[in-house]
Amino acid sequence: MSLERLAAVREEARELADLFAADGYRVYLVGGIVRDAMLGLPLDAAFDLDLTTDAQPPAVKSILDGWADTLWTQGERFGTIGARRGNRRIEITTHRTERYQPGSRKPDVAFADAIEADLSRRDFTINAMAVELPDGDLVDPFGGVADLAGRRLRTPLDPEATFSDDPLRMLRAARFLAQFELSAEPPLVAATAAMADRLSIVADERIRDELDRLLALPNPLPGFSLMFETGLAERVLGVAGDGSSALERVSRAGQDPIARLAALLADVDTPADAQSALSERRAPTAVSRAVFAVLTAAGQAVDHPPRTLPELRRWVVDSGDYVGQAMAVASVLGAASSLAADVDALMETEPDLLGPPVLDGEQIMALLGLQPGPEVGAAVEELRRLRLDSGPLSPEEAREHLLRWFAR
Incomplete structure (x- = not known):
């Protein structure tokens, strides 16, 4: 593992780092870009520069004034100053610690002088690494490089403290297990099970976004396995049946996020119950309706399989835009193995079936x-x-x- 992929990033940030150094401050590159470089993953050309510094916001603004094309200060009370220079977006945050009070959805923030204190508040050791600019020295006080090499997911502090700071991190743990093919350390799993109820203080929109990211991964099963094992699944989905059955369904439902979500909820009593559970957790209306449509069509294919060409046409038209997802979930639920081939043959011979009517x-x-x-x-x-x-x-x-x- 090396930081060679960050050479161009460091060079781009050199002028800014020199400005901080001239005023007696240090600045560090942090965030997923450091982790991904260690993993040898490709760097997105449109990356944001995520930096942390011992300079407090007034000093940061003074340094950026005249250098950046644009400044924005909406996050100043949390220590973050945003900027843009050319096409590059930059966020510079003063070293800080933060903690969520019981029942609060907003963190209490305190500034810190040392980079180690800032890194200690990060979610996981693999994200608690920094690269000092411009020279590129790695700061890794919690063993993030070793954990990446060992494919371990740990928290910098005791997991109870880390998850108390931001309970969404429990759900992020599920995503990172799946995204980077990691294994959760036993204390992390135990803390997640003990603190799953704390997810209730997190805004529904943040939970929804994290679930969406997990559903979109090539293999989300390790993440969902942690969720069912620890009780997170019920808090996130509103309902949760047998975990092993749900995981088996998701494994066979294909890559589409809506099909995967419908497969997760397929053992709920009715499609309407699944829709209601999602709506209660502020899922977008389009998503809850899509899951309802997919589960309804899949259930019809299993309980009343189309046996004639007119019946097959009706099933396809009733499935509408979700016919692909409905086929995937129907197959998982035990529909005839010929359904997909029959639908494919029908759509090849009648490509206008889902198009506009011949007369409006x-x-x-x-x-x-x-x-x-x-x-x-x-x-x-x-x-x-x-x-x-x-x-x-x-x-x-x-x-x-x-x-x-x-x-x-």
């Missing part, structure tokens, strides 16, 4: 001499029935059928 409402009203109202809806539904029963229709076939139907 305006065309139907002009054809039948109707005004907006229930009769138009009935005509639209009749065309839908005919399309699903008989297959593709040309506009002329649709007009002829509607004229006959309307004349009855």
Whole structure:
């Protein structure tokens, strides 16, 4: 493991580091960029410079004045000054410690003089490393490099103290286990189980964002395993059935985050209960509705599998935009193994099935001499029935059928 990948970053930050040094301050590169460099991961060209310093905010603003193109100070009370120079965004935070009081969603912040004190408040040892600028000396007081090499996830302080500072870190632990293929140290697991209820003080939006990141990983199973083992799953999802069954379903549900979330919740009593649980935790309406649609369609495929071509068309159309996720979850729940092949064959021969109707409402009203109202809806539904029963229709076939139907 080395910091060679950060050579260009250090050079870019040299001028700024020299300005801090000229005023008697030290500045360090921190954050995921240090960890990722140690892991040999590629550096995103659009990275933000995340820095920490022993200079307090007034001094930071003074140093940046005239150097940065733009400054913003919304985070000044927490010690953070933001800046932009050219296309690079920079955040500079005074060394600090912070702690959440019981029942509070806002941390108490105190500034610190030493980089070691600042790193001690970080979530995990693999993130508690810093690179002094511009020379590139590594500061690693808690053994983050060794833990990366050993694939261990530990906290810099006792896990109870670290999680008390910010309970969201328990959920971040789940993500890091999955993202970096780590193993959780036993004290971390024990503290998570003991403190899972503390997640209630964390804003729902922060929990949702962390869950989204976990769902999007190539293999989220290690993270969900920790969540079910420690009781985090119930706090995050609102409901949680048998963990081993849920993990098995997720492992077979494919890569789509909505399909994975639906698979997690598939043993809830009804799709409506799953939707309600997500809504209570302020999941976006689009997500809770998508999970409801996927579980509904998957359940239909299992309980009333489509056996004829018209039934298959109806199932696909009812699944709508979520047909892919519904197929994945239906397969997990025991739908016929031929369902996916049947749907693929249908969509190849009838690619317009999920497209717009062959005649829209305006065309139907002009054809039948109707005004907006229930009769138009009935005509639209009749065309839908005919399309699903008989297959593709040309506009002329649709007009002829509607004229006959309307004349009855």
